[in-house]
Amino acid sequence: MGIQFSVGGYAYLHVGFIFLGVLGFCEAGLTSSYVRNNGLSQDMPLDSDVFKEPPGYNAPQQGHITQGDHEGKGVIVSWITPDEPGSNSVLYWPANSRIKKTAHGVVVKYTYYNYTSGYIHHCTIKNLDYDTKYYYELGAGNVTRQFWFLTPPQPGPDVPYTFGLIGDLGQTYDSNRTLTHYELNPVKGQTLLFVGDLSYADSYPLHDNTRWDTWGRFIERSAAYQPWIWTAGNHEIDFVPEIGETKPFKPYKHRFFIPYKASQSTSPLWYSIKRASAYIIVISSYSAYGKYTPQNKWIENELPKVNRTETPWLIVLMHCPMYSSYVHHYMEGETMRVMYEPWFVQYKVDVVFAGHVHAYERSERISNIRYNVVNGFCTPITDDSAPVYITIGDGGNQEGLVKEMTQPQPEYSAYREASYGHGIFDIKNSTHAYFGWHRNQDGFAVEADSLWFVNRYWKSIEETSVAVK
Numbered sequence: 001m002g003i004q005f006s007v008g009g010y011a012y013l014h015v016g017f018i019f020l021g022v023l024g025f026c027e028a029g030l031t032s033s034y035v036r037n038n039g040l041s042q043d044m045p046l047d048s049d050v051f052k053e054p055p056g057y058n059a060p061q062q063g064h065i066t067q068g069d070h071e072g073k074g075v076i077v078s079w080i081t082p083d084e085p086g087s088n089s090v091l092y093w094p095a096n097s098r099i100k101k102t103a104h105g106v107v108v109k110y111t112y113y114n115y116t117s118g119y120i121h122h123c124t125i126k127n128l129d130y131d132t133k134y135y136y137e138l139g140a141g142n143v144t145r146q147f148w149f150l151t152p153p154q155p156g157p158d159v160p161y162t163f164g165l166i167g168d169l170g171q172t173y174d175s176n177r178t179l180t181h182y183e184l185n186p187v188k189g190q191t192l193l194f195v196g197d198l199s200y201a202d203s204y205p206l207h208d209n210t211r212w213d214t215w216g217r218f219i220e221r222s223a224a225y226q227p228w229i230w231t232a233g234n235h236e237i238d239f240v241p242e243i244g245e246t247k248p249f250k251p252y253k254h255r256f257f258i259p260y261k262a263s264q265s266t267s268p269l270w271y272s273i274k275r276a277s278a279y280i281i282v283i284s285s286y287s288a289y290g291k292y293t294p295q296n297k298w299i300e301n302e303l304p305k306v307n308r309t310e311t312p313w314l315i316v317l318m319h320c321p322m323y324s325s326y327v328h329h330y331m332e333g334e335t336m337r338v339m340y341e342p343w344f345v346q347y348k349v350d351v352v353f354a355g356h357v358h359a360y361e362r363s364e365r366i367s368n369i370r371y372n373v374v375n376g377f378c379t380p381i382t383d384d385s386a387p388v389y390i391t392i393g394d395g396g397n398q399e400g401l402v403k404e405m406t407q408p409q410p411e412y413s414a415y416r417e418a419s420y421g422h423g424i425f426d427i428k429n430s431t432h433a434y435f436g437w438h439r440n441q442d443g444f445a446v447e448a449d450s451l452w453f454v455n456r457y458w459k460s461i462e463e464t465s466v467a468v469k
């Protein structure tokens with residue numbers, strides 16, 4: 001299980017690296033032997049319970065919320081009214097008060113080939129109190145609907161907080177199982193980090209956008225009550241020039257508003273938020289990211305801004321994984337890895353979550369940044385400053401699981417399994433967080449893979465101060 005190098009002439013130089021490498025990979029990676037059925041997942045039919053429209057004329061539907069500012073004191077509430085614009089306001093009040101306030105939003109609409117959307121409302125509520133339960137009400141007249149959410153605690157180093165992770169969800173029976181398992185997990189996710197590929201409406205003829213509406217109704221039972229933090233995937237691009245649809249991300253950008261300006265971003269496809277003890281950076285695998293591009297510039301300016309005293313946990317979300325040992329989509333994330341991996345190591349990112357590959361995989365802490373085209377060092381090595389890369393594209397969409405893996409399992413791959421599921425990233429304090437991967441075939445509380453995370457930034461500070469003493 002030694003590290004292999006392609007340039008034999010440098011063999012004497014490599015001894016040190018081989019030693020380092022083997023030290024880090026003292027246990028071989030694991031490929032789970034779980035055997036699942038081969039059937040493709042089926043989309044739930046249009047008349048399924050989860051797609052039911054709420055009763056009443058022009059009733060607000062597809063409610064969902066996301067963070068509405070950079071710090072966590074704001075919430076963006078979005079919903080759709082099918083028949084007419086209706087009320088654009090959100091009535092909201094803290095659970096312990098009867099004083100109601102009103103926030104006003106905007107309404108947008110779009111067409112896609114011969115589809116016309118309903119009235120899509122987005123309303124940002126600002127200056128909420130931290131760590132507080134709020135009720136909110138949508139609609140007007142006789143048809144109003146009430147929901148609630150909890151604001152996060154003020155950002156700070158030792159604020160415990162629990163994030164859920166779902167990717168590539170779609171709207172199959174398996175999607176419904178994944179969401180149900182997330183909801184019934186005894187460790188309650190407080191905010192969901194969604195790593196892209198939402199509705200899979202684009203799998204239908206003409207990208208039938210009514211499947212965006214069914215998806216909106218399906219996720220409402222969770223997304224109207226806790227923020228879903230969005231990442232765009234390839235199934236959000238909806239670029240079909242043959243039918244005149246030439247604006248990438250049109251349905252996605254109309255349906256999901258992102259607080260990107262609060263992080264000085266110029267696009268909703270890349271942005272950052274602080275939430276409790278975490279700093280979350282979302283990037284776009286399907287927008288230009290090379291040197292001199294807007295996204296590249298933004299990330300370069302963004303990473304040095306993160307104050308690890310305030311938010312110790314640095315989490316990056318993207319759709320296409322930079323490390324994946326499955327055959328499907330193999331090396332699709334390679335060009336982005338070349339651009340951004342050096343920064344992830346330099347700034348000690350704790351964990352990078354991605355989707356896209358419909359399976360689960362967790363890497364060791366490794367990097368592949370010493371390779372410079374001519375030195376032959378093209379194999380990842382143990383790197384204590386590197387993030388763990390987790391692929392969690394196993395939400396359950398209609399394309400099914402990818403089961404074919406590259407063989408043998410690369411040394412950098414710690415665990416891989418093609419099963420549907422979700423993750424929980426449970427931050428305990430500034431130094432410790434616990435990650436668990438939950439498979440749909442197990443009981444709600446069972447973890448098929450888990451790992452204690454020790455914060456990269458605070459770990460290295462501790463090591464340095466010990467060395468100084």
Ligand SMILES: *[C@@H]1O[C@H](CO)[C@@H](O)[C@H](O)[C@H]1NC(C)=O
Nearest residue numbers: 113114115116205206208210
């Ligand atoms: C859109 O066009 C397709 C294909 O011609 C057709 O099946 C569908 O019913 C049309 N939808 C609407 C809303 O007109």
Ligand SMILES: *[C@@H]1O[C@H](CO)[C@@H](O)[C@H](O)[C@H]1NC(C)=O
Nearest residue numbers: 056057058140141142143144
């Ligand atoms: C509410 O419903 C009642 C009874 O159906 C009806 O008389 C009234 O006009 C409705 N009000 C509004 C604002 O729609």
Ligand SMILES: *[C@@H]1O[C@H](CO)[C@@H](O)[C@H](O)[C@H]1NC(C)=O
Nearest residue numbers: 044048049050173176177180
């Ligand atoms: C989806 O899951 C929910 C919660 O478990 C259940 O009530 C509902 O019947 C399921 N719907 C379908 C179509 O599987």
Ligand SMILES: *[C@@H]1O[C@H](CO)[C@@H](O)[C@H](O)[C@H]1NC(C)=O
Nearest residue numbers: 155156157307308309310311
């Ligand atoms: C970082 O955050 C801490 C805690 O909130 C604060 O005291 C400190 O001033 C911040 N540092 C910078 C450079 O802003």
Ligand SMILES: *[C@@H]1O[C@H](CO)[C@@H](O)[C@H](O)[C@H]1NC(C)=O
Nearest residue numbers: 158427428429430431432433
């Ligand atoms: C942080 O949490 C871990 C895991 O629960 C615990 O072992 C450790 O003592 C905590 N650290 C502090 C400073 O409380």
Ligand SMILES: [Fe+2]
Nearest residue numbers: 197233234356
């Ligand atoms: Fe994807």
